Amino acid sequence: MDYTLEDTQRKEKLLRTVYALQVKSDATFQKASPLLNNHRGMGLVTERQVHELAEKAKVICHDLDNIRNHLFYRQDDLVQQIPNPSGRHYRGVSGIHCALDGSIYVTCEGAPRVHVFNRSGQVVQSLPCVEGKKKTFLPEDVTLTRAGMAAVTDMVNGTVRVFNHHSKFSKGEWVKIGQFSSPRGIGVDASGKLLVTDYTEGKVHSFALDHAFKVQSPHSVSDLCGPRYVCTAPEGGIVVSEECGDVKLFSHSHKLLFSIGDKFSHTFGNPAGVCADREGNVIVADEQRRKIHLFPRSGSPICLVSKGLQRPTGIACSTQGLLYVADSGDDNIKVFKYRVRPPFNADILSASTEGPNLTPR
Missing domain, CATH: 1.10.287 (Helix Hairpins)
Structure with missing residues (x-):
């Protein structure tokens, strides 16, 4: 205060x-x-x-x-650091997703598992990434489907996998979904479709899954330059970061609306993780510049994190006003309080019929 x-x-x-x-x-x-x-x-x-x-x-x-x-909004308000749960043999936290209940899903470079944290930063579950009895795979990025199942990109094998808790196996199993050139980032749009960035193809694929995990209503956004991460955009569209390029916003019908660089006259070094909060702001991690910016619906960009990052990759924000950053450089998940309390209210500065109370509280 x-x-x-x-x-x-x-x-x-x-x-x-x-x-x-x-x-x-x-x-x-x-x-x-x-x-x-x-x-x-x-x-x-x-x-x-x-x-x-x-x-x-x-x-x-x-x-x-x-x-x-x-x-x-706040700047550089670091409230917690969570060490890489995979240990020193698997360095480099990368993909991160924040569920509505506050639990955090994390992938690490080279680690064949997905870790699940509670709000306190404690590991409550670890999903081994095993295909069949012994063959493992390496998850690149992670999200949750509308049904609450973990979904990951498997860049090495060129596929997407969904963890089915209701399989015939007591501990569940990973189901392979589709075949892609180089699937990297993964997210879910406002209608519940999966979003997958295809790095070498320069595309973002969107598709629904039926109850048998069959692909339905596939669609692709093309002409992208090294798409990395993807998330739902305000008002139902999608946000895509391009390596060494820009961050682009598309409508719900997948038409390009604008690039953040052009709209805000902002120059990125190497845009990586992207997420959008419930107020409709887009948040972007710049891996090269080691900063994180918030791009509001109106007004100028705000630098939320200006120091203390080594190599920020994946990011996610919670409904509690927390920003989770997967920092591959020092192998920690860093938690920032980026929004003040009370929660954002767009009408808080609306006109009043009476003068303001100037007595500090």
């Missing part, structure tokens, strides 16, 4: 500024609205004045969005 005199004065100045803008805009609207609705002319208001006011309003609205965003 902020209790210093300087912090209190800064809070008061911000509240007074926002309130002054609100009062002035309300007063102008009340006086201008009747004239503009009923009067044929514009008085002495010129086209140039209207244009200048509109441009200034855009700047002010953008600045207010940035102020709002900086109120709601």
